[in-house]
Amino acid sequence: MSGIYIHIPFCKQACHYCDFHFSTSMKKKDEMVLALAKEIAMRKNEFELLDSARSDNQIETIYFGGGTPSVLQIADLRFLIETVYANYKVSENPEITLEANPDDLTTLSVRAESRTILEDYRSIGINRLSIGIQSFFEDDLKMMNRAHNSEEAKKCLEIATKYFDNISLDLIYGIPDSSQNGEQAKQMSNEKWKQNIETALSFGIPHISSYALTVEPKTALNKLIQAGKIAAPKDEVAQEHFAILVEMLEANGFIHYELSNFGKPDYFSKNNSAYWLGKKYIGIGPSAHSYDGISRSWNVSNNALYLKSIENNKLPNETEILSVADRYNEYIMTGLRTIWGVSLDRIQTEFGQGYLDYLSKQAQKFLNDDLLFIENNILKPTKKGKFLTDGIASDLFYLNLE
Template sequence: MSGIYIHIPFCKQACHYCDFHFSTSMKKKEQMVLAIAKEIGMRKSEFENEIVETIYFGGGTPSVLENSELQLLIDTIYENYRVSENPEITLEANPDDLSKERIFELSKSPINRLSIGIQSFYEEDLKMMNRAHNSAEAINCLTEATKYFDNISLDLIYGIPGMSDEMWRQNIETALSFGIPHISSYALTVEPKTALRKLIDTGKIAEPQDEVASNHFMILVETLEKKGFIHYELSNFGKENHFSKNNSAYWLGKKYIGAGPSAHSYDGEKRGWNIANNSLYLKSIQKNVLPIETEILSKSDRYNEYIMTGLRTIWGISLDRIENEFGSEYLEYLNKQTQKFLNDDLVFIENNILKPTAKGKFLTDGIASDLFYLNLEE
């Protein structure tokens, strides 16, 4: 299974917390779509022996593209790659782009999965984050989208300053009221050089508190699991047969091509990333040069990636795989580093699979960093 990720580097406005690559100027949108299509064609040799099972439009805000532009990119993939009979084709979308008419148009397109950036149903939260939509648009788009799409995911953010436990519960219940089969939920994080960082530093917004985020996370897990959701990755919850195939492929180490500015790629041995600059990306593609840097992953790099992704998912870390793929030295190191977390009931081992406990789930990134092997001779 392989996937193609397409990064659409445009947004109507900048959310205060976002540090992804995008531009709020749409002047080069048509030019960019043609350039991404060209890159997709230029890279077909990378997947000569692969079958594409997922196509994912991320960003940025992919829903700012016209349906004809999305169709052009999908057609380009079909022209240059072998695509499975029923691929998962996901469009990340903002509520303000999902009018009744647009949703109907999308339902007639090859796109069969929507990932909608709701973030919160509270007006004050949306204004604080500088989201482009309001709470009424969030409700309206879900009302319409669920009429035409069975496979919908929505994003929610927790740990927002001023959000009480009851408000957070209400956000979850509102999402559930639409029968959504997948929810991705993240703690509000303060990245360097973002507007949110500046607003906090100047005292205009309170600093998010880890204790609040941890409590919201526990409420999220408890509520969704009671409703039949499977907590299959730290930030992702899905009903049976509604896990994100695209993201699951990332976590399971499958190959993918990332097209567009700042997009990342992985082929099992090396990782690549496109230049995160729209103008330089366009100039490079015009010269028939791929604007990509690559690095060959060392054994310890691959081990560390497996530790990070494995600990975050329901599939866990296979101790057998550690020994077979990386060797006894890595397994001995992992067992040694794991001991303190076993003692503190933050992880457990079952059927030779290492997983976080309920108590340890919120701390998995920190636990993983302690299990990384940083100084091994290659």
């Protein structure tokens, strides 16, 4: 067994680009923490029942995502971690990650004025931070409606690096310049993007996750673009920024181990790597997804319905049994996004000769165009093909579902 993901569905304010499930109302926070703990306990035997022959089903990672997990009190986080330990076999040194916003990390502990919140996090077992910086520029942060400012972005990293070695930060590229509106609006310049990366590198952070700004249909960002108040992101600008990102981070000792993730040796995200490698995981909380190797399930994306269901001792989820084609498609998608690639031997062994023949036929045009290559019977994207990975993968999907 791989890990447990715990979704904390609360945020101080809504970022304009975000389409994850969250609420800006904290009224049900205490009730939600109790419900999360109850769901953790309710699901303690799931994987053992599916794989009773194995005796090594252990929790290797605990990941607090959201939303904004750093809005919880130390006592809440400690309670949830202790609940996991009380109900599951946990490995000796699990990776315990907390997603956090910069403004939360610059506050002092409630226990003592001289004690930082980071010391409290470390004291309850959290050993990895994932910090949502997104940009070090004030205009970008205002355009995205982030809760922190540029000064807090830098200050939190100065403090965090004193207490944590294993830190990841998020950066967004391809951001429109909000200083001008409508058709006259500019995109983030290459120089500005380079400054963002250089600032991140100056703190000695060992892991960086970076994503192109995308416009989701029901977000505030989409409405602002439609109203002409913000320019739409341009794919060609994002592609330039991606190339700059890869070049600068690899020159500084980072390994580009997944399309959007870069880590120094020994600092890859164990939680996310487990997802990409097809390991099992349980998702706790509203909207959280789970995977057991055979099926995928997801909890209802509604706080009130989630709380009511847990109160009635019912899991508020839906389940989909994955077909062979589903599992093949997922492997193609995750494999091409990572340094581990797609093993042609595994395709033949796990899915059969028919799938291998299909993949070989579909991949040929990308091999000819130098977007894919095969090394040691592993299919991988070339440097030129990396930015196009998701589109390439979709062309390799097996669509004749069984």
